Structure formats: structure tokens, C-alpha cells
Amino acid sequence: MRVRYAETDQMGIVHHANYLVWFESGRSDLCRQRGFSYKEMEDESDSLLVVAESYVRYKSPAFYDDLITVRTKVGEIRSRSIRFTYQVVRKSDGALLAEGETNHIVTNSQKKVRSFPELYRQRLMADSSKPKSI
């Protein structure tokens, strides 16, 4: 992904809230690499991964026009929750810009907690030691 002008702030660096949006792109892409789209899971299994916690550690600023990579990994899957971990890396110099994690609760579209749909749980667990990059 390339850093957008709109993502910078008057410090001349990327505004810190955008990393959560990038993490989300990382999650979408991880799903895609496991053979399904997050959208499909939402639609077909009536499951939403509602964000319950987010943590970001900002190591080094990202700048406009940087090419960045988000390395996303499934941290842990429990019966009704999932944890993802992330690393944001700048392509040009390999610098680690940020790392973090998000915890999610599985709900249906009526916002009731439900168990993780088995099909998607298996897909996400497969090969979970290998980080996936976008």
C-alpha cells in the first residue's frame, strides 16, 4: 500500500489513527490469502468480528508516498474471539514502523455474541505460524 496524502497530518507524518485502518486491510488480505473474503464470511455465516481491543506501538514515522507492507498473523482463536497481530514495515528500507494487535469478538448481525463459524475458523487456523503480507 502506498501512503496517501490525506493520511498525513501537519507534523508531516502519517496520523496515528490510520494504522488501525491499515491493520484492517491486513486482516482482509489475510482472509483472502486463506481462500475467502471477509465480506463473504460476514454475508454467508452471519458473523461479524467486532473489535474489542486495539493496541499500537509506533516505532518510526511513515511518510507520504512510502510503500508499506502489513504483516498480519492470527494470534489466537478461541470459541468466540480472535486475536490478530500486525507489523507495518516500509518497503524501501525494511524499517519496522509499527506493531500492534487487535482482539475481536464474534457476533451475528444483531450484535449478539456467537461462536466462531467452524469453516472460517479452520481456514484461519491453517498455517497460522506464517505471517501474510500485503
Place this chain on the structure above:
Amino acid sequence: MRVRYAETDQMGIVHHANYLVWFESGRSDLCRQRGFSYKEMEDESDSLLVVAESYVRYKSPAFYDDLITVRTKVGEIRSRSIRFTYQVVRKSDGALLAEGETNHIVTNSQKKVRSFPELYRQRLMADSSKPKSI
């Protein structure tokens, strides 16, 4: 409204896309001043005002921490569409920062075009010569 740090970009001024978000707050507030919430109209009359066109003319930059006012006016209501006009003004010096307009089509929640719900049409037309500020 007070300009947020996240709304600035590396030019040190507010990023131009945010004016459309401010216009939207202006619309919400206009509805509220006419005695209803936009949310209520969405829910109770199954009507969405889908944006069909937007135009912004940027006159002078807005800066972090500026207090700004959006003056919103109903430009025109037709059977299936509505046009709003806006002026964004800085409170401290009265400078006109931007002006613009948005055109909307009325649809139901299935995205089918429908006619403007009569109750809300009347409320929006009432007194439409007087701009409302937030």
C-alpha cells in the same frame, strides 16, 4: 466545530476531503433545527439521501484548532431529489473558507429511487430562506 489534528495534512492545512464531512454535519444539524434527526428520517420513512453530486470551492485554508461554522441551506427540493448549499466560515475572523453544494437522490434502504417523504419535505421546506449554522 473545532478543526481536529487528524483533519490536517502535511501542507499544515485541513485536507480538502474533510469539507464534505463538515457539509454532512451541516445537513444533520439543519434537520435537527427543523425538528427531526436525519437518523429518524432514515429509520421511520425508509428514506436515504444518497449523494449524487458534490461541489466545493476552497477559498481560504482552515487550520488546526480553528472554530468553524457550517451554514447550510436547502437549495431546492424536487419530488425525488434535494440540493443543499453550504458556506464554511471561521469564527475568529469571519473568513469564508469554502462554499459548495451537494445534490441527493431519495432512495429506500434497497437503494431504489423513491419520492421524498412528504412529512420531511415540508419540514425541510419551511423557512428555507434562512441559513442555519452549527
Place this chain on the structure above:
Amino acid sequence: MRVRYAETDQMGIVHHANYLVWFESGRSDLCRQRGFSYKEMEDESDSLLVVAESYVRYKSPAFYDDLITVRTKVGEIRSRSIRFTYQVVRKSDGALLAEGETNHIVTNSQKKVRSFPELYRQRLMADSSKPKSI
């Protein structure tokens, strides 16, 4: 602050990244209530509070048009860093929507770490037990 339409996502609730933007508004306002603007501190003492860590715990969703309050408190001021804590509360029912914290490092405009400017340190420490709301 009133929740903006643009801050919602297709789950029908506020997107989780916006809480970091709201926290930032909370910081700005805390400064203002201590007698200075964050902008003034940036300009006059050549000090930026660069975000080093952020943590958010999402308790209950916020919806479009909700009126929300951010309660911001200075957690800890050290020689080169500061920690803020936050609670986001919905006005209508007093529900606690989220809580979190951010840790900041003090740098100059060249991004070199520097010590906290004494004047602003004292202002921020004053009365730091009392949360401030916007």
C-alpha cells in the same frame, strides 16, 4: 461531540479507528482547559507530543448522531514523555463506550527527543486528578 455519518461503517456503528481521533480532541480540549492551546505549545516551545503507543478497549458501540463526551486525564508526566487516559461516554444514557490511553514522547520539530517544556508541564500537572470533559 456528535457522531458523524462518515464515522460509521457498514456494521452500522462507529469505525474503531475514530476513537483515536476523539481521544486527540480530548487532549486538545484538556490543554485548552488548562489555559493553553496545543497549537500554541507546538509553536512557542518547539515541542510535539508524538504518539508512541495507543490502547483502546471498546465496550459498547457508538452510533450515528450520538452525543458523546471524552473524559481526558493526564496519567503520568515524565521528563520526556506523557501518558493520557480517556473515557468515551454517551451523553443520553451515560454508557461507557470505550476507554483507553496514549503514550507520547516529546520531540522538537526536527523529531529529536527533548525534555518536556517546563511551563506546559506545570500547566498539565495542575489539578491532574480531575478528569476534564468535552
Place this chain on the structure above:
Amino acid sequence: MRVRYAETDQMGIVHHANYLVWFESGRSDLCRQRGFSYKEMEDESDSLLVVAESYVRYKSPAFYDDLITVRTKVGEIRSRSIRFTYQVVRKSDGALLAEGETNHIVTNSQKKVRSFPELYRQRLMADSSKPKSI
């Protein structure tokens, strides 16, 4: 570019302000395809392209996870201004989602209007009949 979850709103479609951010990515990419980065132009010729006007016509909604392409074209270059035109197209079905234009004034970093730097003017004019896509 892939549509991000954060770019949707509670209507279930992409919020209209994001198209201006996509247009901006289109401009950046057009520059890159003409052999320079917009960042480089800002830094090396002390020239900013400040947005003076934006216009968007929304034809069909974009959805989460859509792959979209922005076709950007130089509309007109004058001595102190430039106009870009855009088309946003969904890759899967070729649907035209939006079209629009932005007008920009050339300023230096002190926000004074200046003439278009000759080097970059020539690069942008080259081959301007052919739209470039990202």
C-alpha cells in the same frame, strides 16, 4: 486499490468523501507514471498544488472489498493552475462508479501563488491525452 472497511458508512456503501482521497491517489500515480513523484515536486521546486475546487458526480455505489481503478487525466495546465479529471471504475464489472475533476493553484510553501515549475509542467503535459490508471 481495494475498498477498505473504514471507507464504508452505515448505508453499506463507500462514503462519498473518500472519492476525493482516491482522486488524490490518482494524481500521485499519474505523476509517478510521468517520471516523478508529487513529493519530489513539492520538495525540489517548492511548489504545492493547492486544491481550489472539487467536483464529483457519483454514478453507482462502491462496496467494501471492491477493486477499483482511478483513471486520471490532466485536463488543462495554465501558468498558475492545473485541472485534473478522474473516472473511478470497478474492476470486476467495469462499472463507472464516479467521475469528477479538481482544480489546483500552484503556490510555494509560504502559500504564495507562483507559476508552474517548467520541468514538471512539461512532464505533465507530455502525452496528456492518454488517461493513466492505478
